[in-house]
Amino acid sequence: MKLTPEQIAAFDRDGYLVFPDILEADEVALLKTELVRVSAVSDERIMRERGSDAVRIVYGLPDIGGPTYSQAYYDLARNARILQPVIDLLEEDVSLYHIKCNFKEAIDGGFWQWHQDYANWSANDAAPKPRLVTALVMLDHATEMSGCLYFVPGSHKLGIVKPAWDDTSTSYALWTVAKDKMIEITGKMGDPVAVTGTPGTVVFFHANMIHGSGHNMSPRQRWQVYLVYNALSNVLGSVPKPRPDYQANRKAERLEVSRLRALADAPACA
Numbered sequence: 711m712k713l714t715p716e717q718i719a720a721f722d723r724d725g726y727l728v729f730p731d732i733l734e735a736d737e738v739a740l741l742k743t744e745l746v747r748v749s750a751v752s753d754e755r756i757m758r759e760r761g762s763d764a765v766r767i768v769y770g771l772p773d774i775g776g777p778t779y780s781q782a783y784y785d786l787a788r789n790a791r792i793l794q795p796v797i798d799l800l801e802e803d804v805s806l807y808h809i810k811c812n813f814k815e816a817i818d819g820g821f822w823q824w825h826q827d828y829a830n831w832s833a834n835d836a837a838p839k840p841r842l843v844t845a846l847v848m849l850d851h852a853t854e855m856s857g858c859l860y861f862v863p864g865s866h867k868l869g870i871v872k873p874a875w876d877d878t879s880t881s882y883a884l885w886t887v888a889k890d891k892m893i894e895i896t897g898k899m900g901d902p903v904a905v906t907g908t909p910g911t912v913v914f915f916h917a918n919m920i921h922g923s924g925h926n927m928s929p930r931q932r933w934q935v936y937l938v939y940n941a942l943s944n945v946l947g948s949v950p951k952p953r954p955d956y957q958a959n960r961k962a963e964r965l966e967v968s969r970l971r972a973l974a975d976a977p978a979c980a
């Protein structure tokens with residue numbers, strides 16, 4: 711899927727693009743089945759909600775030989791429908807920074823504070839520039855009640871907003887946008903918008919986009935996959951305590967675009 715100049719201009723203006731119906735029902739079903747399988751593994755790549763057994767995040771799905779490896783996610787990261795738009799947006803070849811699946815289980819799935827991903831990747835991994843793009847894949851209906859993401863359109867143009875460290879609100883510590891800053895920014899830029907959609911929807915967003923999401927109050931799960939790509943020129947600097955490869959891949963290997971239609975059509979690689 712090649713992006714048009716109009717789509718690229720809309721991404722530059724708003725910081726995101728939404729495409730419904732990119733993955734087909736059988737592909738979404740395969741990705742969900744694989745998540746059920748790998749989330750049963752006991753490993754640090756599976757992180758839980760604070761004070762609960764509910765899974766919050768699964769990392770490591772594209773890592774061949776790893777405990778949470780899944781061929782379907784390895785293929786997804788290379789699929790033309792996801793990878794080609796990312797290359798079009800960054801205007802260069804990319805490597806895979808990580809894949810993260812956020813579960814947000816019915817009733818138990820917790821919120822995500824307002825934050826910018828690049829504030830975290832800059833501080834934690836010494837990513838020199840915000841030349842990373844995330845492709846969010848919806849595996850369930852994302853609704854306001856089930857804890858969909860919210861964006862502040864245009865906020866990617868603000869650069870890094872002075873971040874505040876928060877290791878108490880949820881089980882996942884994060885550099886966040888502080889409350890007073892958030893009130894100031896939305897006062898100027900307008901209220902955040904809900905990123906809702908049906909299973910198979912893909913959303914591309916900028917690394918400096920201010921985003922967050924609420925608790926899942928609904929009786930249905932809200933699973934979403936986040937595939938993060940880094941421009942090959944954006945080589946990570948050194949840090950005293952590098953995060954594991956499954957969170958910040960330092961190998962910077964160029965990804966080849968796969969034109970195969972269905973994830974299951976790809977040849978086995980492990």
Ligand SMILES: O=C(O)CCC(=O)C(=O)O
Pocket residue numbers: 810812822827857858859921922923924934936
């Ligand atoms: O899945 C969500 O609701 C939010 C996830 C998020 O913002 C993140 O992983 O950076």
